[in-house]
Amino acid sequence: MQNSLTDNPDVPITAPKKRGRPKCFDEQQALERAMLLFWQYGYEATAISDLTQALQITAPSLYSSFGDKAQLFKRCLDYYLEHEACPTDLIFKEAKTAKAALELLMYENAKRLVQENKPTGCMLVVATMNCSEHNQPIQHDIVSRRQQSKLKIFKRLLQGQQQGDLPDTVDIQAMTDYYTTILQGLSLQARDGASLAQLNGVVDHAMQTWHSFIGVKA
Template sequence: MTKLDNPMLDNAQTMLNKKKRGRPKCFNEESALQKAMLLFWEHGYEATSINDLTQALEITAPSLYSSFGDKTALFYKSIDYYLAHEACPIEPIFTQARTAKIAFELYLYDNIKRLMQPNKPKGCMLVTAAMNGSDQSQDVQHNLLEKRLATKQKLCERLQQGVKDGDLSAHAPIATMTDFYCTVIQGLTVQARDGAKIDELNHVVEHAMKAWDLFDQ
């Protein structure tokens, strides 16, 4: 038997070829993560299948699992990528703004820009990615809820800072203001997904900021 006729060598070569096909040479993990994020952002966690992901990322299922873990792990990494690259940068805005009112106004208007980006899904991924989730996705829903609550806490802390700095009344209902502006922010996402125009959302923010004086008495 010649070297070329050796079945063991043939099997080894077949396995090597399969590994090569499983993960392209030009595989870019960050680019793949961005594509996964856009898919989850547009269709949500449950409606996005492994097949959808492998087609969008142009890799095989084994390669996806070896690179990112299972679907849930990939989703969490996609959320982290979204927060790092797409979400409104709340901390710099809140730190640099001179007053709490200016901080909230800048944050709301910046949110609109990010909710309405051309060629990208509308709305906030933290809100849209697990809407109408089933019992099977409770862990995912809870993970997103924790992140939304973290943002809510930052809103509350900036209001408290406003009281401390003296630009917000000591009698201002901080908890109620926090709930109100969180509701406005999440409502903007729903309106954006429903096809609202950017001018319409800007008007919502305009009136939401007029309500500030009703709280600050």
């Protein structure tokens, strides 16, 4: 006598669905730890074993959650830009003039380059300084991100011209090149051990140069 549906041969028996293994770690915390490693040691010098040890997960779990090392690095760059990098958009939006915008950007950057208990320098500058040919796509990606930052400076200076606080005769491309170079140089100086006072001193002189671009004596 058949006493249940499963006893009926005409009813197909479907195996119970297996549940995926739940993640046993905080993904955002893992990204922060991975970011700090890449920021401190660079992309190529950071091995998968370093990452799994810092994140306290197995290599299969890392690959399952983040993909390969390159994909994890890109996620870490996104995390860095969101949580650690200077809030350029906010600074540029709130600054009354182009000069104030650049000045605030540079001083805020200087503070973030020498944070206590954090790697020194900007991750976008120091994390891929020496990449092999095999990792050129990573290098190209980070160069592209730096170019985006440079474009923001150019657009803010252009806005200054349009709003009348920068003369139309000013070469804003030259200004963009100059202040971008200063910002990247500050990052390397911080990595080499420069103090915040030293970095601020560089910013002081860089802002004095502003007058030479617009043809006004300081």
